[in-house]
Amino acid sequence: MTNLNEYLGGKIFNAKELTPDLKKILLDQGAMQTDATYQIKGERYCRRCLMRLPQKSGKYSYCRHCINLGKISSRDALLITSSDVVFPVQEEYLSWNGVLTSNQQRGVHELLNAFNSHKDHLVWAVTGAGKTEMIFPLIEQALIKQQRVAICSPRVDVCIELFPRLQKVFPKTTIGLFHGKSLERYHLTKIAVMTIHQLIRFEKAFDVLIIDEVDSYPLAGNQMLHQAIKKSKKDMGMTIYLSATPPKKLLQKVEKGQITLTKLYQRFHGHPLPEPHCHLLFKEINFLGINPRLRLKLNQIVNNHQRLMIFFPSISVMEKFAQKLGKYYPTLSFVSVSSLDKKRLEKVQQFREHQVQAILTTTILERGVTFKRVIVLVLNADAKEFSRTSLIQIAGRAGRDKKYFDDEVHYYYRYYNLQIHQACREIRYLNQQVKK
Ligand SMILES: [Zn+2]
Structure with a gap:
């Protein structure tokens, strides 16, 4: 027996993927059948992703934009299911006793x-x-x-x-x-x-x-x-x-x-956003291993057993650095993650549970993740992969806990460029708004 719930709710299907019986049931339930593409001013568009189809080379053209979701061609039809659904009424929906500021x-x-x-x-x-x-x-x-x-x-x-x-x-x-x-x-x-x-x-x-x-x-x-x-x-x-x-x-x-x-403008705990410390490096980060200014900071962090997040502009820079880090600081336990890492979620969890002292990451962890008490370093903060917004988001990983609101954030770079300037300025601006 088909589970109708897997189809309902305004979902778009390629009609040829549905059996005639199922199609009939869905149409009876208010689904709509329509051409998979439509034409405006001589141009053909995909009904599913609304993007323009390429100029016709053969008899039929297909949409390349949403091909990941299954091929749609100009001879296909779509079935769009009804979104008119009645849900059972519940006595209670929200069950939360937290207090809002x-x-x-x-x-x-x-x-x-x-x-x-x-x-x-x-x-x-x-x-x-x-x-x-x-x-x-x-x-x-x-x-x-x-x-x-x-x-x-x-x-x-x-x-x-x-x-x-x-x-x-x-x-x-x-x-x-x-x-x-x-x-x-x-x-x-x-x-x-x-x-x-x-x-x-x-x-x-x-x-x-x-x-x-x-x-x-x-x-x-x-x-x-x-x-x-x-x-x-x-x-x-x-x-x-x-x-x-x-x-x-x-x-x-x-x-x-x-x-x-x-x-x-204010964090939930009422404390300001940590303002980044900026460090100009006169030599390449990978010059003779790890740059001395950076090493000074790392020594302090490792000796004090502080938790650490290090952001890198790319996987290759991160991997090279990880090797050096392991060599210089054999007692430091760390994991590294990127968008390509299949074990990313597990590794993030390891860091969250204090199983490792440090996490090395690309911009993949710039937002949406919350850790308590962590020092945040950005290496090559002047790299094109870090925009103003990502630098602000990364700084925002620090100081999220009420008790440790003043976690440190450090940007390391060789050129003080616009994105670093703008990120620091915006964080300062946001903090000033609170004081007003
Ligand atoms: Zn499409």
Whole structure:
């Protein structure tokens, strides 16, 4: 027996992948069948990802943009299932006894206002402001109104961190975690946690779309993913953007009054963001091993048994450094992670559980992860892989715990460039706003 839940909820299927029986059932349930492509001004577009198909070479063309989700050609038809679903009413949705700070309460109030007026909303909250807790009451309101909520991030790691937190506070509500690497098959749930890429598979599916880390790779500047956000939202639905470093385009929309804004300049524990210490290195980092200025810092950290995160611009730089680190500091236990690392989640967990003293990482851990009491170093902070926003996010990994709010952050570089200057200036600016 087919589990219909794996199909319902505004999901897009290539009609040829469904059996005639299943197709009939889904059509009876309100699904819509449509051509897989459509034409505007002589150009052909893909109905699933809304991107333009290449100029026709043969008789049929297919969409290369969303090919990862299965091939769609101009002769295919799509079946888009109904998103009109009635969920059973629950007595209680949110089960959380945490206390919100007055700033967070203001944010909740502003979010609920936006929800009630069907307006898109941006939450600009410094790293560690506690933005996740702020969305709980909003999700609760949506659930009470029988609405469906999707919480999306461009980053798998962020989704994986978020999922258990939501399960804990909405214990009786169905929640799904869907991303390219997960084994869980899609099924209809009231709350869906997923990567932005997954949204391409949906049309008019969600009443409330919460987009976390809206400025981060690969969402930033990606037309297909931005279109997927618009397309997967219901006509009367709303989108909430969460970011510590919002992109200019969103701030311009705020200025034009198209979306409303909540600003949170203060971390939940009320202490300022750690301001980075800047170190100009006169020699290459790999000159004769490890640069002496850096070594001084490392000696202090290793001798004091302090916990350490080191960020690198690339895997190759990280790997070379890891070898030297192991040689100079044989007593230092550490792991290194990157986007290509299959054991990344386990290694992050090892660091979290204090099984190792240090974690070496690329920008993959620049956001969405929280550790207590950790010194943060960025090597080659002037490298092109570190933007202003990633340097701010990385600095935000430090000082997240109330007791250890003043963790140190150090940027090491050979050229003091614009991104370093802007990151330091913005962190100082945010801290000054709190004092005002
Ligand atoms: Zn496509």
